[in-house]
Amino acid sequence: MSVKLDFRFIGWCKEDNHDKIWGYFVKPRERTDEDYHNPPCYAFYARRGKKLTFKKYDVYRAEDLSHEKRDKKHYQRVYESQLPTVWPTFYQELESDLCFAVLANKIK
Numbered sequence: 001m002s003v004k005l006d007f008r009f010i011g012w013c014k015e016d017n018h019d020k021i022w023g024y025f026v027k028p029r030e031r032t033d034e035d036y037h038n039p040p041c042y043a044f045y046a047r048r049g050k051k052l053t054f055k056k057y058d059v060y061r062a063e064d065l066s067h068e069k070r071d072k073k074h075y076q077r078v079y080e081s082q083l084p085t086v087w088p089t090f091y092q093e094l095e096s097d098l099c100f101a102v103l104a105n106k107i108k
Contacts, residue, residue: 004028005025005026005027005028006025006026006027006028007023007024007025007080008023008024008025008026008041009023009024009077010022010023010077010078010079010080010083011023011075011076011077011078012048012075012076012078012086013073013074013075013076014048014076015074018074019047019048019049020045020046020047020048020075021044021045021046021048021078021086021087021090022043022044022045022075023043023044023045023078024041024042024043024044024057025041025042025044026039026040026041027039027040027041027042040056040058041056041057041058042054042055042056042057042098042107043055043056043057044094044098048086048087049087049089051093051097052093052094052097052098052101053101054097054098054101054106054107054108055107055108056107056108
């Protein structure tokens with residue numbers, strides 16, 4: 001991926017017929033950016049191997065997304081270094097799906 005993302009949480013739910021990924025990341029900003037202290041934050045979710053869906057939050061609201069809700073739904077934390085094992089094409093799909101979603105104005 002050409003832009004380094006700051007993944008704050010990645011969760012994987014794999015039980016019964018569920019195989020889903022949910023998480024959120026912050027796109028780091030330059031000190032000169034107007035929203036340097038409040039960078040955009042994107043939540044993402046999908047069934048593993050399917051098209052990712054995104055929702056944009058400000059970074060402070062994203063922290064309220066609470067991992068507790070995801071814990072109750074049996075999401076296990078996945079660290080960024082584990083992503084290639086869990087979903088080998090995740091980065092390519094993230095880049096492609098996010099680019100399309102931004103261009104098509106599909107981010108809620």
